[in-house]
Amino acid sequence: MAKRKLLAKLNGKKGVQEQKRKREERRASAVNAINARWAKKNRDNEDDVALPPPDACDDPSTSAPVPENVEEPPATPALEFNFCPPPAEVTPPPTTPGEQPVEDRLLELERQLRERDDTIGFLRLQLRNREAVIADLRSQLPSTSASTSSQITPNRGRPAKNVDELKRSARRELADKLVAVLDRDRSRSASRNGLERLHREVRHRFQHFTPLKKDAKQSDEPMGAEDALLILALVGTQKAYAKLKRTLRVIDCKFDVVPSLKKVVEIKRQICAPLRYETVGGGSGVGFWCADIEKALTFRFHSARDNLKNICSDVLLKISGDYGQGFTKITISFGEAQRPNSPSNNFIAAVFPAKDSRANLELYCGSLWTQIDQLKSLAGKSVKWFLGGDVSFVWAVIGHCGSAVTTFPSPVCTCRREQLINAEACCFRSVDETVLQAQQFAMAIQRGETASKMLRATTKGIVKPPLLPSIDFDRVILAPFHVFQGLGNALVKELERQTDCEPVVQQFLRRIGARREQFRKKNLTGNSIRKILLHAAEMVPLFETEWPKAICLTLTYLGKIQAFSKAQPLLAREVGELEDHMDNFKAFLHEQPEMRLLLAHKPKAHLLLVHFVPFARQHRFLGLMDEQGDEALHSVWRRLEQFWKTMPDSDQMRQQLENHFVSNWLLDTGKFEEMQMLRMEEQSTGELEEDRMDEERDEDGFIDLIG
Structure with a gap:
């Protein structure tokens, strides 16, 4: 009996200890969950940095350090406020000796430091952007006074003046101030907060802009302020104009300057005169295709004649396509442009809200393929066409069924899948054989045969005739x-x-x-x-x-x-x-x-x-007409879509096409190029010497190619 009571007493003590242990584990789990939620909130919150936990403020060891003073551009006194708390302190996770190597800990701390630096820079840039938005909203408020005085009051906000309202002396004074502030030495903070790119763009346009007139003469005089505003308005982005207004505040200009809407519309209409797009409806929406390819490309060729590299006697043109952001963009680009892989070099020949399949290419593109196939010369020079873009687009154009359903996956040759890396088994396709194979496949389908893998192997993967028979298979860019x-x-x-x-x-x-x-x-x-x-x-x-x-x-x-x-x-x-x-x-x-x-x-x-x-x-090239411009065009198209998102779909897409053609014109005429001196100032002497030697080799190569 005594042993039984002793055993019960021991079991009771064990039960109490077990309950205590479980209670401590639950408390530790709750603390870890709270810390994990705070860490996730600090990591995922992009707009505002989360405040530290309430208990952290009472502990002096976990208080946030005082940030260093960083030189910032002056802001409007009425807009000096903080809309989000400062970044929380980054504390490294506790480590025991031997648990983690010192190098890994150092790499982790450096990564956290870079993330916090990026967060701080992003928040500062966001603060300036919101200040600019608030200033724009204040300037749109109704005012009881009709005067355009340059005085700023808290009720009126910042006034705006049209360029046409300014006298010639005021325009010249404004231009001189802009050039002076853009020429001054830029600090590291200006480079980090995004003003340096504005300085490069506006300064370059001040130097190299000439009016779009037939009788205009070349002039070395700097561009006027109204011309700079015209170019920024032609680009069609609110971001560039907001940056320019912040620069006007930096030079102590008491009012914002807006471009002349009449001039903007006139120049844009003159640039977009060669464009003629036709619409076609489908199951996925409305698509656009260019009804006069030759006229649009001739305009671009005349605009870019002085800036082409003249690699050979022919005009190098690439037709490419890719699907992204819900749209398929079929583009034509110049291979001899200053920046051949830039999205601004891609002229949008067709766009439609569907994938780049063969059926959609035939449905949404109208007579586009006939125009391209018949375009043999441009402004008196012969044209040399290349086919590029995403591999699915290339398959659809040449009539290939795709690599997943045939034993002949290559779009340019008739090599079998089991012999892909054997160069001796490779044989280029020919346009005549491709047409015959497409006819053979169509006749088999008419006889009632199914589109089996054996039938596709008989035609070597070809199920449709090529849309562009004038482009040989040795001119398919290999991406x-x-x-x-x-x-x-x-x-x-x-x-x-x-x-x-x-x-x-x-x-x-x-x-x-x-x-x-x-x-x-x-x-x-x-x-x-x-x-x-x-x-x-x-x-x-x-x-x-x-x-x-x-x-x-x-x-x-x-x-x-x-x-x-x-x-x-x-x-x-x-x-x-x-x-x-x-x-x-x-x-x-x-x-x-x-x-x-x-x-x-x-x-x-x-x-x-x-x-x-x-x-x-x-x-004599591999990446000269790469598909990087096609990939970058998706994000450009997305930004333009957000800019005109309040318009109907068809009008919005037409505005996007016209705006992108203006970007083509800016690139062709050399007004979209950045100053090379800024890049050279940031490089070391050794890098400059390597660039100079590379340029000399490139010049020798151009001479060899031309000769």
Whole structure:
């Protein structure tokens, strides 16, 4: 009996201790959940920085440090306020000795510091933007006085004057003040808060603008203030005009200057006179296609005649297309422009709210394909057409069914899937054979046969006749940007699959600042892949096994080949160096059967290993007309859509097309170029010497190509 009571007493004590332990665990879990919620709120809140927890204010050890005084541009006295609290202090997570290496802790602290610096800069920029918005709203308030006095009162806000209301002396004085403030030395804070780009753009336009008149003579005089406002208004962005108004406050101008709406409309109508778009309705919405391609391209050619590089006697034009942001944009760009891969170089020939399938290309584009196929000359010079863009667009134009449903995945040759990296089994397609194969497929469907994989293999993947039979298959641009991005992501994923290599890879990606896309497959961005290929040789000593080293060496070879996909023509010497690097890469793959097996079924590896060198040898370029401009056009189109979002769909799209054509004109005439001296001032002496040698080699290459 006594033993039973003792056992019950011991069990009671154990139960009390167990309850106490569970209560302490629940309290610790609640504290961790609260800290996690605060950390998530600080990390995810982009507009306002979250306040620290209430308990943190009582503890002097966790109080936020006093921020340093940073020189800021002067603001309007009435608008000096803080709409969000200062950033909270970043405290590193507690670590025990031996838990985390010192280098990893240092990298983590540096990353947190960079994030907080970016947050502080973003909040300061947001504060200035909101001050500008409030000033604009105040200037729109009704006033009891009809006078345009330059005095600022708290009730009226900041007045605005039209350029036509100013006298010539006032215009000249305003122009002199703008040029003076744009010429002064810019501090580091001005570079960080976004004013430096405004200084570059406006200063350049002050120097190089000439009126759009037939009898206008070239003048070296600086551009007037009203002309600068006209250019900013033609660009059609409120952001540029808001920055200009802040600059007017910096020069102590007591009023805002708005451009003459009459002049803006007149110049814009004159620029957009060659445009003629037709509309077509479909199941997804209304699409636009250009009804006079020759007239629009002739206008652009005359505008850009003095700024073209004149690589060869022909006019190099690229027709490309891509689907993004809910729209398919079919564009035509000049291969000899100053910035050939800029979205401002892409003339939008057609746009429609559907994917870039063959049925949609036939439905929404009207007579666009007939016009392009018949355009053989432009302003007395012969035209040399190239086909580029996304691979799905290329498949739709040539009549290919796609790589997933056929054993002939390549759009430019008849190589089978199991022989993709075998150059001897590759044979270029021809337009005549493609037409016959499309007819064979159509006759089989009329006989009642199904579109099976065997039938598509009989026609070598061709199911429709090509939309542009005048473009040969050796003039299909091989999309080097997508090739390197796809192969780089595949190799990095294979390297991350190795369990013993993943920590090393993640640390390397953090060190070079690699980022991943925020949608779709979460792949590494194109700029991150470029950094990885440049520094891949640094990862080779970090691994001990052979397979990770082979992957790193493959990335290193890709980085050497990527250096030749630049947006300019290749010299004969550079083409020879490209062939040498490609031969070394093929010899390396011959000694690595596992890597050869990994790349054997990838169409992008086929384009790289088989078609890059013949294309560069024939046309003397790889990245001159890359697809980067097509990708960047999606974000440009999105911004324009937000600018006119209150208009009906058809009117809004027409405004976007006209505005983008104005951007084409600004690029063609040289008014959209940034000053090169600012870039040169930021570079070191060694970099300047390398740039000078590169320019000399480029000039020699141009002479060789022209001669």
